[in-house]
Amino acid sequence: MVKHSYSFFLGCVIPNRLPQIEAATRLIAPKLDIELVEMKGASCCPAPGVIKSFDKATWLSITARNLALAEENGLDILVLCNGCYGTLIAGVDDLKDEETRKRVNKILKGTGHQFKGTITAKHLVEVLYNDIGKDAIEETVENPIDARFAIHIGCHLLKPSDIRPWGVVEDFTLVDELVETVGGTVVDYKLKDMCCGAGGGLRSAELEVSLDMVREKLEAMKEAKIDAMVNVCNFCHLQFDLGQMQVNKHFGTDYQIPVLYYTQLLGLAQGFTPKQMGLDKHFISVAPFLEKIGMSV
Amino acid sequence: MTIVIDRRVINGSKIDSELAEDMTKAGLDRIRSCIQCGTCTGSCPAGRRTAYRTRQLIRKALLGLREEVLSDPNLWLCSTCGTCTERCPRKIDVTEAILYLRNLSCEAGYMRPEHQGVSHKLIETGHAVPIDDEKWSKLREELGLDPLPPTVHSYPKAVKEIQHIIKKTGFDKLVNYKESKKDGET
Ligand code: SF4
Ligand code: SF4
Numbered sequence A: 001m002v003k004h005s006y007s008f009f010l011g012c013v014i015p016n017r018l019p020q021i022e023a024a025t026r027l028i029a030p031k032l033d034i035e036l037v038e039m040k041g042a043s044c045c046p047a048p049g050v051i052k053s054f055d056k057a058t059w060l061s062i063t064a065r066n067l068a069l070a071e072e073n074g075l076d077i078l079v080l081c082n083g084c085y086g087t088l089i090a091g092v093d094d095l096k097d098e099e100t101r102k103r104v105n106k107i108l109k110g111t112g113h114q115f116k117g118t119i120t121a122k123h124l125v126e127v128l129y130n131d132i133g134k135d136a137i138e139e140t141v142e143n144p145i146d147a148r149f150a151i152h153i154g155c156h157l158l159k160p161s162d163i164r165p166w167g168v169v170e171d172f173t174l175v176d177e178l179v180e181t182v183g184g185t186v187v188d189y190k191l192k193d194m195c196c197g198a199g200g201g202l203r204s205a206e207l208e209v210s211l212d213m214v215r216e217k218l219e220a221m222k223e224a225k226i227d228a229m230v231n232v233c234n235f236c237h238l239q240f241d242l243g244q245m246q247v248n249k250h251f252g253t254d255y256q257i258p259v260l261y262y263t264q265l266l267g268l269a270q271g272f273t274p275k276q277m278g279l280d281k282h283f284i285s286v287a288p289f290l291e292k293i294g295m296s297v
Numbered sequence B: 001m002t003i004v005i006d007r008r009v010i011n012g013s014k015i016d017s018e019l020a021e022d023m024t025k026a027g028l029d030r031i032r033s034c035i036q037c038g039t040c041t042g043s044c045p046a047g048r049r050t051a052y053r054t055r056q057l058i059r060k061a062l063l064g065l066r067e068e069v070l071s072d073p074n075l076w077l078c079s080t081c082g083t084c085t086e087r088c089p090r091k092i093d094v095t096e097a098i099l100y101l102r103n104l105s106c107e108a109g110y111m112r113p114e115h116q117g118v119s120h121k122l123i124e125t126g127h128a129v130p131i132d133d134e135k136w137s138k139l140r141e142e143l144g145l146d147p148l149p150p151t152v153h154s155y156p157k158a159v160k161e162i163q164h165i166i167k168k169t170g171f172d173k174l175v176n177y178k179e180s181k182k183d184g185e186t
Helices: A019-031 A056-073 A082-094 A098-108 A124-132 A134-139 A174-181 A207-223 A234-251 A262-269 A287-292 B018-033 B039-043 B054-063 B066-071 B073-077 B083-087 B094-107 B113-125 B134-142 B156-169
Strands: A004-009 A034-038 A077-079 A121-123 A148-152 A228-231 A259-261
Touching (some): A004 A056, A004 A124, A019 A034, A019 A259, A019 A262, A019 B134, A056 A082, A056 A098, A056 B094, A056 B156, A082 A234, A098 B156, A124 A134, A124 A262, A148 A174, A174 A262, A207 A234, A228 A234, A228 A262, A259 A262, B018 B054, B018 B066, B039 B054, B039 B083, B066 B073, B066 B094, B073 B094, B083 B094, B113 B156
Parallel strands (some): A004 A034, A004 A077, A077 A121
Protein backbone atom coordinates (compact mmCIF):
# COMPACT_ATOMS: atom_id res chain seq x y z
CA MET A 1 0.00 0.00 0.00
CA VAL A 2 1.16 3.55 -0.70
CA LYS A 3 2.15 5.57 2.26
CA HIS A 4 0.59 8.99 2.58
CA SER A 5 3.05 11.37 4.21
CA TYR A 6 2.26 14.85 5.46
CA SER A 7 3.87 17.60 7.46
CA PHE A 8 1.77 17.52 10.63
CA PHE A 9 0.71 21.01 11.73
CA LEU A 10 -0.52 21.18 15.33
CA GLY A 11 -1.26 24.86 15.91
CA CYS A 12 -1.91 26.07 19.47
CA VAL A 13 -5.19 24.77 20.84
CA ILE A 14 -4.64 21.09 19.98
CA PRO A 15 -1.24 20.52 21.61
CA ASN A 16 -1.70 23.01 24.43
CA ARG A 17 -5.38 22.62 25.43
CA LEU A 18 -6.95 19.63 23.66
CA PRO A 19 -4.13 17.05 23.34
CA GLN A 20 -6.79 14.32 23.26
CA ILE A 21 -7.35 15.31 19.62
CA GLU A 22 -3.60 15.06 18.94
CA ALA A 23 -3.39 11.67 20.67
CA ALA A 24 -6.43 10.31 18.80
CA THR A 25 -5.09 11.49 15.44
CA ARG A 26 -1.62 10.03 16.05
CA LEU A 27 -3.27 6.66 16.83
CA ILE A 28 -5.67 6.45 13.90
CA ALA A 29 -3.15 7.60 11.29
CA PRO A 30 -0.98 4.45 10.96
CA LYS A 31 -4.10 2.32 10.37
CA LEU A 32 -4.77 4.41 7.27
CA ASP A 33 -1.12 4.35 6.17
CA ILE A 34 -0.78 7.99 7.00
CA GLU A 35 2.67 9.09 8.10
CA LEU A 36 2.74 12.27 10.19
CA VAL A 37 6.07 14.06 9.87
CA GLU A 38 6.69 16.66 12.60
CA MET A 39 7.09 20.33 11.79
CA LYS A 40 9.80 21.06 14.32
CA GLY A 41 9.53 24.51 15.81
CA ALA A 42 6.17 25.37 14.21
CA SER A 43 4.32 28.25 15.86
CA CYS A 44 0.81 29.64 16.05
CA CYS A 45 -0.56 29.58 12.46
CA PRO A 46 -1.19 32.61 13.35
CA ALA A 47 -4.89 32.78 14.11
CA PRO A 48 -6.86 34.39 11.28
CA GLY A 49 -9.50 36.02 13.49
CA VAL A 50 -7.10 37.62 15.93
CA ILE A 51 -3.57 38.14 14.58
CA LYS A 52 -4.79 38.79 11.02
CA SER A 53 -7.29 41.28 12.48
CA PHE A 54 -4.43 43.15 14.15
CA ASP A 55 -1.74 43.22 11.49
CA LYS A 56 -1.89 41.42 8.19
CA ALA A 57 1.84 41.77 7.47
CA THR A 58 2.82 40.02 10.71
CA TRP A 59 0.18 37.36 10.14
CA LEU A 60 1.44 36.59 6.62
CA SER A 61 5.12 36.54 7.65
CA ILE A 62 4.59 34.05 10.48
CA THR A 63 2.35 31.98 8.20
CA ALA A 64 5.12 31.94 5.59
CA ARG A 65 7.58 30.66 8.20
CA ASN A 66 5.26 27.77 9.05
CA LEU A 67 4.77 26.99 5.37
CA ALA A 68 8.55 27.05 4.90
CA LEU A 69 8.98 24.43 7.63
CA ALA A 70 6.65 22.09 5.73
CA GLU A 71 8.45 22.88 2.50
CA GLU A 72 11.75 21.91 4.15
CA ASN A 73 10.10 18.54 4.92
CA GLY A 74 9.16 18.37 1.25
CA LEU A 75 5.57 17.52 2.20
CA ASP A 76 2.13 19.14 2.04
CA ILE A 77 0.61 19.99 5.39
CA LEU A 78 -2.10 18.00 7.17
CA VAL A 79 -4.02 20.37 9.44
CA LEU A 80 -6.76 19.57 11.97
CA CYS A 81 -8.06 23.05 12.78
CA ASN A 82 -10.33 25.06 10.49
CA GLY A 83 -8.71 28.30 11.64
CA CYS A 84 -5.17 27.09 10.98
CA TYR A 85 -6.39 25.70 7.67
CA GLY A 86 -7.88 29.09 6.78
CA THR A 87 -4.61 30.82 7.61
CA LEU A 88 -2.30 28.35 5.85
CA ILE A 89 -4.34 28.11 2.67
CA ALA A 90 -4.80 31.90 2.48
CA GLY A 91 -1.05 32.19 3.05
CA VAL A 92 -0.34 29.80 0.17
CA ASP A 93 -2.68 31.85 -2.03
CA ASP A 94 -1.30 35.28 -1.04
CA LEU A 95 2.28 34.04 -1.50
CA LYS A 96 1.65 32.89 -5.07
CA ASP A 97 2.13 36.53 -5.96
CA GLU A 98 5.85 36.91 -6.58
CA GLU A 99 6.14 40.44 -5.27
CA THR A 100 4.37 39.54 -2.04
CA ARG A 101 6.57 36.47 -1.62
CA LYS A 102 9.71 38.55 -2.11
CA ARG A 103 8.55 41.10 0.44
CA VAL A 104 7.68 38.41 2.99
CA ASN A 105 10.87 36.42 2.42
CA LYS A 106 12.80 39.61 3.11
CA ILE A 107 11.12 39.76 6.52
CA LEU A 108 12.00 36.07 7.04
CA LYS A 109 15.66 36.77 6.30
CA GLY A 110 17.56 36.08 9.47
CA THR A 111 15.23 33.25 10.55
CA GLY A 112 16.96 30.77 8.26
CA HIS A 113 13.71 30.06 6.38
CA GLN A 114 12.39 31.13 2.99
CA PHE A 115 9.12 30.05 1.38
CA LYS A 116 9.28 29.15 -2.29
CA GLY A 117 5.65 28.15 -2.78
CA THR A 118 6.06 24.46 -3.58
CA ILE A 119 3.67 22.97 -1.00
CA THR A 120 0.10 23.50 0.13
CA ALA A 121 -2.07 22.75 3.15
CA LYS A 122 -4.80 20.11 3.32
CA HIS A 123 -7.47 19.84 5.95
CA LEU A 124 -8.03 16.46 7.62
CA VAL A 125 -11.34 16.14 5.75
CA GLU A 126 -9.59 16.58 2.41
CA VAL A 127 -6.92 14.03 3.31
CA LEU A 128 -9.44 11.46 4.55
CA TYR A 129 -11.98 11.92 1.81
CA ASN A 130 -9.77 12.56 -1.24
CA ASP A 131 -6.36 11.05 -0.47
CA ILE A 132 -7.38 8.03 1.62
CA GLY A 133 -10.97 7.51 0.54
CA LYS A 134 -14.08 6.19 2.23
CA ASP A 135 -13.46 2.59 1.19
CA ALA A 136 -10.03 2.45 2.80
CA ILE A 137 -11.44 4.04 5.95
CA GLU A 138 -14.28 1.55 6.05
CA GLU A 139 -11.78 -1.31 5.89
CA THR A 140 -10.29 -0.15 9.19
CA VAL A 141 -13.66 -0.12 10.98
CA GLU A 142 -13.91 -3.00 13.43
CA ASN A 143 -16.65 -1.65 15.55
CA PRO A 144 -19.32 0.36 13.68
CA ILE A 145 -20.73 3.19 15.80
CA ASP A 146 -24.50 3.02 15.61
CA ALA A 147 -25.67 6.36 17.00
CA ARG A 148 -27.33 9.63 15.96
CA PHE A 149 -24.98 12.52 15.24
CA ALA A 150 -25.28 16.22 14.50
CA ILE A 151 -22.42 17.52 12.35
CA HIS A 152 -20.87 20.93 12.79
CA ILE A 153 -18.68 21.73 9.80
CA GLY A 154 -17.32 25.14 10.83
CA CYS A 155 -16.84 28.24 8.71
CA HIS A 156 -13.22 28.24 7.63
CA LEU A 157 -13.29 24.73 6.24
CA LEU A 158 -15.58 26.05 3.49
CA LYS A 159 -15.07 29.79 3.26
CA PRO A 160 -13.83 31.74 1.40
CA SER A 161 -14.82 29.16 -1.20
CA ASP A 162 -12.69 30.57 -4.01
CA ILE A 163 -9.54 29.19 -2.38
CA ARG A 164 -11.03 25.89 -1.22
CA PRO A 165 -11.03 22.59 -3.13
CA TRP A 166 -14.71 21.70 -2.56
CA GLY A 167 -16.70 23.44 -5.27
CA VAL A 168 -19.63 23.95 -2.88
CA VAL A 169 -20.21 26.22 0.06
CA GLU A 170 -23.62 25.04 1.22
CA ASP A 171 -24.91 21.48 1.36
CA PHE A 172 -21.41 20.22 2.04
CA THR A 173 -21.78 16.49 2.71
CA LEU A 174 -18.22 15.18 3.06
CA VAL A 175 -18.16 15.18 6.86
CA ASP A 176 -21.60 13.57 6.94
CA GLU A 177 -20.31 10.84 4.64
CA LEU A 178 -17.23 10.28 6.78
CA VAL A 179 -19.44 9.85 9.83
CA GLU A 180 -21.69 7.43 7.93
CA THR A 181 -18.58 5.50 6.90
CA VAL A 182 -17.99 4.53 10.54
CA GLY A 183 -21.62 3.48 10.98
CA GLY A 184 -23.23 6.67 12.29
CA THR A 185 -26.57 8.19 11.36
CA VAL A 186 -26.39 11.88 10.52
CA VAL A 187 -29.33 13.94 11.72
CA ASP A 188 -30.26 17.26 10.13
CA TYR A 189 -30.83 20.18 12.44
CA LYS A 190 -31.75 23.82 12.20
CA LEU A 191 -28.77 26.15 11.63
CA LYS A 192 -26.40 23.37 10.64
CA ASP A 193 -24.30 25.77 8.54
CA MET A 194 -24.13 28.43 11.21
CA CYS A 195 -20.89 29.60 12.81
CA CYS A 196 -20.02 28.34 16.33
CA GLY A 197 -19.12 31.87 17.42
CA ALA A 198 -15.58 31.15 18.60
CA GLY A 199 -13.65 32.92 15.85
CA GLY A 200 -12.82 36.49 14.99
CA GLY A 201 -11.51 37.23 18.46
CA LEU A 202 -15.01 36.83 19.93
CA ARG A 203 -14.06 34.13 22.44
CA SER A 204 -11.29 36.31 23.80
CA ALA A 205 -12.99 39.72 23.89
CA GLU A 206 -16.75 39.24 23.36
CA LEU A 207 -17.45 36.05 25.26
CA GLU A 208 -21.15 36.72 25.82
CA VAL A 209 -21.88 37.19 22.09
CA SER A 210 -19.69 34.21 21.33
CA LEU A 211 -21.54 31.97 23.80
CA ASP A 212 -24.93 33.18 22.62
CA MET A 213 -24.07 31.92 19.15
CA VAL A 214 -23.13 28.43 20.29
CA ARG A 215 -26.17 28.39 22.60
CA GLU A 216 -28.40 28.76 19.56
CA LYS A 217 -26.71 25.80 17.88
CA LEU A 218 -26.86 23.66 21.04
CA GLU A 219 -30.59 24.30 21.33
CA ALA A 220 -31.11 23.22 17.71
CA MET A 221 -29.02 20.07 18.30
CA LYS A 222 -31.00 19.25 21.40
CA GLU A 223 -34.24 19.53 19.44
CA ALA A 224 -32.83 17.05 16.92
CA LYS A 225 -32.42 14.42 19.67
CA ILE A 226 -28.89 13.34 18.94
CA ASP A 227 -26.45 11.17 20.89
CA ALA A 228 -23.40 13.33 20.18
CA MET A 229 -22.14 16.12 17.94
CA VAL A 230 -19.15 15.64 15.67
CA ASN A 231 -16.80 18.41 14.57
CA VAL A 232 -13.68 18.71 12.42
CA CYS A 233 -12.12 21.75 14.08
CA ASN A 234 -10.55 21.92 17.51
CA PHE A 235 -11.58 25.54 18.02
CA CYS A 236 -15.21 24.65 17.29
CA HIS A 237 -14.66 21.62 19.54
CA LEU A 238 -13.48 23.86 22.37
CA GLN A 239 -16.47 26.14 21.85
CA PHE A 240 -18.94 23.23 21.95
CA ASP A 241 -17.32 21.43 24.89
CA LEU A 242 -15.86 24.06 27.24
CA GLY A 243 -18.24 26.64 25.77
CA GLN A 244 -21.23 24.42 26.52
CA MET A 245 -20.26 24.42 30.18
CA GLN A 246 -19.92 28.21 30.07
CA VAL A 247 -23.30 28.51 28.30
CA ASN A 248 -24.95 26.46 31.04
CA LYS A 249 -23.44 28.66 33.70
CA HIS A 250 -24.11 31.93 31.93
CA PHE A 251 -27.64 31.29 30.64
CA GLY A 252 -28.84 28.86 33.32
CA THR A 253 -29.34 26.07 30.77
CA ASP A 254 -28.46 22.41 31.16
CA TYR A 255 -27.19 21.18 27.83
CA GLN A 256 -25.42 17.82 28.00
CA ILE A 257 -24.41 17.16 24.42
CA PRO A 258 -21.26 15.01 24.08
CA VAL A 259 -18.72 16.54 21.71
CA LEU A 260 -16.41 14.46 19.50
CA TYR A 261 -13.67 15.45 17.13
CA TYR A 262 -13.88 13.21 14.05
CA THR A 263 -10.62 11.33 14.69
CA GLN A 264 -11.88 10.40 18.18
CA LEU A 265 -15.00 8.88 16.65
CA LEU A 266 -12.99 7.09 13.97
CA GLY A 267 -10.64 5.75 16.66
CA LEU A 268 -13.54 4.22 18.59
CA ALA A 269 -14.69 2.57 15.38
CA GLN A 270 -11.17 1.27 14.77
CA GLY A 271 -11.24 -0.47 18.16
CA PHE A 272 -9.31 1.98 20.33
CA THR A 273 -10.63 2.49 23.84
CA PRO A 274 -12.47 5.65 24.91
CA LYS A 275 -9.54 6.36 27.23
CA GLN A 276 -7.03 6.15 24.37
CA MET A 277 -9.21 8.67 22.53
CA GLY A 278 -9.08 10.94 25.58
CA LEU A 279 -12.84 10.85 26.04
CA ASP A 280 -12.40 11.00 29.80
CA LYS A 281 -10.82 14.45 29.42
CA HIS A 282 -13.87 16.30 28.13
CA PHE A 283 -15.70 19.11 29.93
CA ILE A 284 -19.15 17.72 29.04
CA SER A 285 -19.44 14.03 29.92
CA VAL A 286 -19.25 11.66 26.97
CA ALA A 287 -20.58 8.80 29.15
CA PRO A 288 -24.23 8.86 27.93
CA PHE A 289 -23.05 8.49 24.34
CA LEU A 290 -20.64 5.68 25.22
CA GLU A 291 -23.36 3.89 27.15
CA LYS A 292 -25.61 4.07 24.11
CA ILE A 293 -22.96 2.30 21.99
CA GLY A 294 -22.19 -0.22 24.73
CA MET A 295 -18.94 1.27 26.00
CA SER A 296 -17.79 3.13 29.07
CA VAL A 297 -14.95 5.48 29.96
CA MET B 1 -50.70 64.77 7.44
CA THR B 2 -47.18 65.97 7.04
CA ILE B 3 -44.45 63.44 7.04
CA VAL B 4 -41.36 64.59 8.80
CA ILE B 5 -38.25 63.02 7.45
CA ASP B 6 -35.50 62.99 9.96
CA ARG B 7 -32.21 63.49 8.18
CA ARG B 8 -28.89 62.76 9.63
CA VAL B 9 -26.52 65.49 8.64
CA ILE B 10 -22.93 64.52 8.31
CA ASN B 11 -20.50 67.28 9.00
CA GLY B 12 -18.02 67.64 6.15
CA SER B 13 -15.04 67.84 8.45
CA LYS B 14 -15.69 64.28 9.61
CA ILE B 15 -15.37 62.92 6.12
CA ASP B 16 -12.11 61.40 5.02
CA SER B 17 -12.51 60.34 1.42
CA GLU B 18 -9.11 58.65 1.50
CA LEU B 19 -10.46 55.73 3.48
CA ALA B 20 -12.20 54.27 0.43
CA GLU B 21 -9.08 55.05 -1.59
CA ASP B 22 -6.91 53.17 0.93
CA MET B 23 -9.24 50.18 0.79
CA THR B 24 -9.10 50.19 -2.99
CA LYS B 25 -5.31 50.20 -2.88
CA ALA B 26 -5.35 47.32 -0.42
CA GLY B 27 -7.07 45.19 -3.07
CA LEU B 28 -10.61 45.78 -1.85
CA ASP B 29 -11.54 47.78 -4.96
CA ARG B 30 -14.91 46.10 -5.43
CA ILE B 31 -16.14 47.77 -2.27
CA ARG B 32 -17.11 50.81 -4.34
CA SER B 33 -19.71 48.72 -6.16
CA CYS B 34 -21.75 48.10 -2.99
CA ILE B 35 -25.45 48.60 -3.69
CA GLN B 36 -26.44 48.61 -0.01
CA CYS B 37 -28.70 45.61 -0.54
CA GLY B 38 -28.17 44.36 3.02
CA THR B 39 -27.50 40.74 2.07
CA CYS B 40 -24.40 40.87 4.27
CA THR B 41 -26.38 42.04 7.30
CA GLY B 42 -29.09 39.48 6.57
CA SER B 43 -26.51 36.67 6.56
CA CYS B 44 -24.66 37.74 9.67
CA PRO B 45 -24.84 35.53 12.78
CA ALA B 46 -23.30 38.31 14.88
CA GLY B 47 -25.70 40.96 13.65
CA ARG B 48 -28.65 38.74 14.51
CA ARG B 49 -28.01 39.20 18.23
CA THR B 50 -26.21 42.54 18.46
CA ALA B 51 -26.37 46.07 17.07
CA TYR B 52 -23.63 45.25 14.56
CA ARG B 53 -24.72 45.96 10.99
CA THR B 54 -22.35 44.90 8.24
CA ARG B 55 -24.05 46.94 5.50
CA GLN B 56 -23.91 50.05 7.65
CA LEU B 57 -20.22 49.53 8.34
CA ILE B 58 -19.49 49.30 4.62
CA ARG B 59 -21.57 52.42 3.97
CA LYS B 60 -19.77 54.38 6.63
CA ALA B 61 -16.40 53.26 5.33
CA LEU B 62 -17.35 54.34 1.80
CA LEU B 63 -18.58 57.69 3.08
CA GLY B 64 -15.22 58.15 4.74
CA LEU B 65 -16.35 58.29 8.35
CA ARG B 66 -12.93 57.04 9.35
CA GLU B 67 -12.94 57.93 13.02
CA GLU B 68 -16.47 56.63 13.57
CA VAL B 69 -15.71 53.32 11.85
CA LEU B 70 -12.35 52.69 13.48
CA SER B 71 -13.46 53.55 17.01
CA ASP B 72 -16.71 51.56 16.81
CA PRO B 73 -16.56 48.57 19.19
CA ASN B 74 -19.08 46.81 16.91
CA LEU B 75 -16.27 46.36 14.39
CA TRP B 76 -15.05 43.61 16.74
CA LEU B 77 -18.28 41.60 16.74
CA CYS B 78 -17.65 39.88 13.41
CA SER B 79 -16.69 36.22 13.89
CA THR B 80 -15.07 36.20 10.40
CA CYS B 81 -17.46 33.42 9.35
CA GLY B 82 -17.27 34.55 5.71
CA THR B 83 -20.98 34.14 4.93
CA CYS B 84 -21.40 37.75 3.79
CA THR B 85 -18.48 37.40 1.38
CA GLU B 86 -20.02 34.28 -0.18
CA ARG B 87 -23.42 35.92 -0.61
CA CYS B 88 -22.61 39.50 -1.60
CA PRO B 89 -24.21 40.00 -5.04
CA ARG B 90 -21.42 42.44 -5.97
CA LYS B 91 -18.71 39.93 -5.04
CA ILE B 92 -17.19 42.25 -2.47
CA ASP B 93 -14.82 40.53 -0.08
CA VAL B 94 -16.67 41.90 2.92
CA THR B 95 -14.81 39.80 5.51
CA GLU B 96 -11.41 40.96 4.20
CA ALA B 97 -12.70 44.52 4.29
CA ILE B 98 -13.60 44.09 7.96
CA LEU B 99 -10.15 42.65 8.70
CA TYR B 100 -8.56 45.59 6.89
CA LEU B 101 -10.60 48.08 8.94
CA ARG B 102 -9.62 46.22 12.11
CA ASN B 103 -5.94 46.58 11.16
CA LEU B 104 -6.50 50.34 10.82
CA SER B 105 -8.43 50.39 14.09
CA CYS B 106 -5.48 48.77 15.92
CA GLU B 107 -3.10 51.22 14.31
CA ALA B 108 -5.30 54.06 15.51
CA GLY B 109 -4.98 52.75 19.06
CA TYR B 110 -8.35 51.05 19.58
CA MET B 111 -7.02 47.58 20.32
CA ARG B 112 -8.77 45.66 23.08
CA PRO B 113 -6.70 44.72 26.14
CA GLU B 114 -7.74 41.06 25.71
CA HIS B 115 -6.41 41.09 22.18
CA GLN B 116 -3.19 42.72 23.32
CA GLY B 117 -2.88 39.89 25.84
CA VAL B 118 -3.19 37.23 23.14
CA SER B 119 -0.58 39.06 21.09
CA HIS B 120 1.84 39.27 24.02
CA LYS B 121 1.60 35.52 24.44
CA LEU B 122 2.44 35.06 20.77
CA ILE B 123 5.48 37.32 21.16
CA GLU B 124 6.72 35.59 24.30
CA THR B 125 6.15 31.96 23.31
CA GLY B 126 5.30 31.72 19.59
CA HIS B 127 1.87 30.35 20.57
CA ALA B 128 -1.20 32.58 20.99
CA VAL B 129 -2.46 29.83 23.31
CA PRO B 130 0.68 28.46 25.00
CA ILE B 131 1.29 25.90 27.71
CA ASP B 132 1.32 28.39 30.56
CA ASP B 133 0.49 25.97 33.34
CA GLU B 134 1.98 22.64 34.29
CA LYS B 135 -1.47 21.02 34.15
CA TRP B 136 -1.44 21.11 30.34
CA SER B 137 1.85 19.17 30.17
CA LYS B 138 0.44 16.68 32.67
CA LEU B 139 -2.66 16.25 30.52
CA ARG B 140 -0.42 15.55 27.52
CA GLU B 141 1.53 12.93 29.45
CA GLU B 142 -1.66 11.22 30.63
CA LEU B 143 -2.51 10.78 26.96
CA GLY B 144 0.85 9.21 26.20
CA LEU B 145 2.27 12.33 24.53
CA ASP B 146 5.52 14.18 25.27
CA PRO B 147 5.01 16.85 27.94
CA LEU B 148 5.87 19.51 25.36
CA PRO B 149 4.74 19.35 21.71
CA PRO B 150 7.38 19.50 18.93
CA THR B 151 6.43 23.14 18.28
CA VAL B 152 8.13 26.37 19.37
CA HIS B 153 7.69 24.96 22.88
CA SER B 154 10.48 22.44 22.23
CA TYR B 155 12.75 24.76 20.23
CA PRO B 156 13.87 28.00 21.92
CA LYS B 157 15.57 29.02 18.66
CA ALA B 158 12.17 28.95 16.94
CA VAL B 159 10.78 31.42 19.48
CA LYS B 160 13.67 33.74 18.63
CA GLU B 161 12.73 33.45 14.95
CA ILE B 162 9.16 34.53 15.70
CA GLN B 163 10.46 37.46 17.74
CA HIS B 164 12.76 38.40 14.87
CA ILE B 165 9.75 38.58 12.52
CA ILE B 166 7.73 40.56 15.03
CA LYS B 167 10.49 43.15 15.49
CA LYS B 168 10.78 43.56 11.75
CA THR B 169 7.07 44.15 11.22
CA GLY B 170 6.77 46.35 14.31
CA PHE B 171 4.05 44.14 15.80
CA ASP B 172 5.57 44.53 19.28
CA LYS B 173 4.99 48.29 19.13
CA LEU B 174 1.51 47.89 17.66
CA VAL B 175 0.37 45.70 20.55
CA ASN B 176 2.21 47.80 23.11
CA TYR B 177 4.56 45.04 24.19
CA LYS B 178 7.15 45.99 26.76
CA GLU B 179 10.15 43.74 26.39
CA SER B 180 11.62 41.41 28.96
CA LYS B 181 9.06 41.50 31.70
CA LYS B 182 10.34 37.99 32.19
CA ASP B 183 14.09 37.94 32.02
CA GLY B 184 14.39 41.45 33.39
CA GLU B 185 16.83 42.75 30.79
CA THR B 186 15.49 46.23 30.36
S1 SF4 C 1 -24.08 42.29 0.43
FE1 SF4 C 1 -22.47 43.34 -0.74
S2 SF4 C 1 -23.57 44.80 -2.06
FE2 SF4 C 1 -25.02 44.12 -0.48
S3 SF4 C 1 -24.83 45.68 1.15
FE3 SF4 C 1 -23.44 44.01 1.68
S4 SF4 C 1 -21.45 44.64 0.81
FE4 SF4 C 1 -23.03 45.89 -0.19
S1 SF4 D 1 -17.97 37.41 8.22
FE1 SF4 D 1 -18.48 38.76 9.94
S2 SF4 D 1 -19.78 40.35 9.04
FE2 SF4 D 1 -19.72 38.65 7.56
S3 SF4 D 1 -21.53 37.43 8.06
FE3 SF4 D 1 -19.80 36.53 9.20
S4 SF4 D 1 -19.85 37.52 11.22
FE4 SF4 D 1 -21.15 38.76 9.83
